[in-house]
Amino acid sequence: MSTRPPGRAPESARAWLKSLAHQVASYRRGAIVAGTAAGLFTVLQMAALAYIIDRAVISEWTAIDLLPWFIALLLALGLKAIAQGIQAHYMARASLAARNEARSQLTNAWKTAGPVRLLDESAGTLAREWIDHVEALHGYFARYLPQMSLAVFVPLLMLTVVVWFDWLAALFLLLAAPLIPIFMALVGMGAESLNQRHFEAIGRLSGQFLDKVRGLTTLQLFGQTEPAAELLQTRSDDYRRLTMKTLRVAFLSSAVLEFFASVSIAVVAMYVGFGLLGYIEFGPAPQLTLFSGLFVLLLAPEFFQPLRQLAQHYHDRAAAVGAAQLIVLRLDHLQSAGGQPEDATFTPITQPPACTRNIMLERVSVRFPDGRTGLSNCSLVVGQGESLALTGPSGGGKSTLLHVLAGFIKPTEGSVTVFCEPPGTEPFAWLAQSPYTVHGTWAEHLRLTTPTASERAMIRALEAAGLGELLRSRPEGLHSPVTEAGLGLSGGQARRLSLARVLLSEARLILLDEPTAGLDRETEQIVLAALQKLTGEGRTLVFATHHPSLLGLAHRVLTVQAGEVSHG
């Protein structure tokens, strides 16, 4: 319902799906070959069956006489089952490979966009795209796409065989043939609008339900739960009536397919019957035998079967195109130049005198594609072990400067070196103010950024971050899940956990963006003490802040305003 992006999306979504399909072409080909083989064995199966009945009834062969034919029939059945199994195998593989590819494309796009631009969108939305929208591609690759080809190949195969035996009967099947493209379109359009309607109704219904459940406490506080339940009921009834109106029409399209399938079987049966009785004296009718007649009859439903299956899988396509639209939009958005200055021509500074163990910015400018200036002509040296505070109005360029030092943003002009190397080459520690979803145990979480940390070091870092008490209350200490019993960390606790990660890091450079913003007093004190300690250890700290005590902690305070740095 809310997932309908504007504009040109369908074409590019289809193109993207096609490119994915191309990537998994070998699996898809496998599925199609196996499916066609299954169709071929169906033909053999029906031939054997018709032959056995013919011989038994007309030539009065015994079961023993017919034994080879029975064995052939069973063989055809067995081979068909194997082909079907293999088809299922390839279809599942095709979908698996396609989803993997889609996921790695998205992960790469996240990387390209860099941490700053990536989180313009909420992490929840991005995660939903990566998980749920990619999952929605499953049916398209696993069912719809191979069936699309099989719906052409298998009926053609059947038709060829029928023409061979009785072209007039084939003509009856073909009565429907000029209609088949129309079928496909009808089925397509019908199924499309049907699906849209159906899913829209379900979406709205769930939406109504969720809305009420989400606000249940509110409803209970106001004593309004029963009226809400009644409202839910009436709205559901309204949606149902509305949906059924369209569904009644939409189902007609598949009824047409159903009609032709039934009528073709009936017509073939009547034709063959009258032919065998000798009532039809033109064309191939006089040559009809019980074998060829039965065989043609048995193939008639198989002729339509792939088409009917395709109609059933149509909603897979609609779901995939919808999801693909959103994914493609995201890929485009992340890969477009967006806020990341392009063509960052980094020229390493090679002159030995310039390469000290310092952080150097030389005439660095950052201009965003939307015309905003992030930094202009900014030169700066931060000595090793120095603690530098950046202050200034919000939007003045503090964060941009930090992002440049981190290598998250590349400068449009000028050069940056961090300890003689491009920024981001050597691991550093980063403390942001954004919340963090914690997954897994304390130890796993801390080892995200410091994989080699010892248990003692981890406990020490957590103690220093003021989480010691919380940790001790957990039964398995470091190896118990951070969030238990469905209760998350409070905002302050999550920030302390981030701090613990910084404390654990042995990086020489530590960048902090507003480390104390929005913190309660106790956490604030912990952060201050920790930074004091880090400064004392001789690490290089650069932080953006307004906080007076933090400013007091710095060796040097710079004001960043309108993209320019001044000593303040």
Added chain:
Amino acid sequence: MADLLPWLRLIGQRRGRLWVGALLIALTIIAGLGLLALSGWFITASAVTGLAFAAGSRVAFDIYLPGGGIRTFALVRTVGRYAERVYNHETVLRLLADLRVSLFRSLARESVMARARQPGASWLSRLTNDLDSLDTLYLRLIAPTGLAIAITSALVVVSGWLYGLQAATVTGVMLAGALILATWGVFQATVRLTRQRVDQLESLRGMTLEHLEGQAELTAASARDEHSRRLLRDAHTSSEDQARVDQRIGWFGAGSSFLMYSAAVAALFTSIGRFQADEISGPVLALLPLAILGLNEVYATLPEAFGRLGGTLAAAHRLNRDIAPRGEPTTCARPPKNGSAPLPDAVLSFRNAGFQHPGLPPVLVGLDLEVKPGERVGLTGRSGCGKSSLADMAAGLAEPTHGKLFRNGYGLQDGNEQWLANVSYLTQSTQLFDDTLRNNLLLADPDATEHDLWNVLDTVCLGDLVKRLPQELDTWLGAYGRQLSGGEARRVALARALLKPADVIVLDEPFTGLDASTRQTVIANLSLRLRGKTLLAFAHAPDALPEVDRVVEL
């Protein structure tokens, strides 16, 4: 399987519709089966008669009856299919609403206290998915399985009558095998994998969020690529499991259809002898194998449905767990009134009260607080200090886990209903409904007049803004309507809380998202409006509180 019972019972309330729907499907299937079988019979009979004609004998052969039969079956199959689809889709939509309304009612019946906190977004999305998988229980699982069993049995009985016990036994056994493979077999082969799927996706989601929110830190520590690889590997494992399920469904389905077709072969093989002994005619010989071929339509849908059953069972299990009354804190572990009498004139009195979530350190310890009628108390404290738990207790949504709490002199649950009716509580999270602004407000007081509504909107400085909207009070809010800013939504929620005719007002962080000047105006208006009422206001800092008589720091 017991997990499905309550849902089956609920679905069963539409018994009439279910039977009609099933009959329509049965009619369609029987017509399809009949079409093929009768056509086979007709062709064989024609062939035999044609040979007799050719030999010069004049045999009477009625072509009209089978001809008519074939036409009827063709028509019934088409019309039946259409009718079945329309009818059963309507049933599904009805069941969908039934499930939701009934689930909502059970959730609502549960005491406010048992749920304690607002449900999280992930719980809600799981609830939606779980319900979705139950929606089609009837159409995907119950009806096809029931029909497959019924039609198979009927076919076996008919074949016993036409072809004798031996043929019936052989086909019966083989068809039963096919049926078991397509249902129980598939279920057994996939249940382990499908049951854990939701949890697997949940944990994958957690890891993805961690990856995204931690981009900066992971990049800084040069650990992003490694984490990204781990993430992709986990996603692959989960998809791989799903692919395995699909493959098993495919192989079991193929095996089942092999057995089913083999039953047709066996039927033919065993009845040839009877034909030779002239116990059955040639056309009848063709009848059974062809009818069995027609069964494919019924059997083909089963493996897929049973391959998803594991997930459906897990969904039902979670839903049962979620709506089952949890822990019933209403049971009186302690006598309703106990110990020293509270202050007779205290609206709320906390005595050494504490609050603790099970298995976690307490969030609130040893709190003593008396609130007198008409008193306005502000409570401040850092995050995680138990503000919201205290607000919940004051409002009657929770009880202290330690110590005592008296509301209007009553302990524990005594008079909780009256208390809930007399307290208005603005929870920390803003909760508006997909509905008009008017209906959102009227929740608090269905009898409020137009004047009351405008009045309360003016109190929260929204009156002018709403007057400028084309539909004023009838503006639709929420997903399909006007998107309010965080501060606007907060003020609507505040207005709603103020509208409720209650003597005690509990406000938890009432001014989230309001800019300083609006906040000042609202604070001034509030002082007027709340005159004479008892007020408890919670905030992270004193400047985020309305005007109060005293401030308690937690």
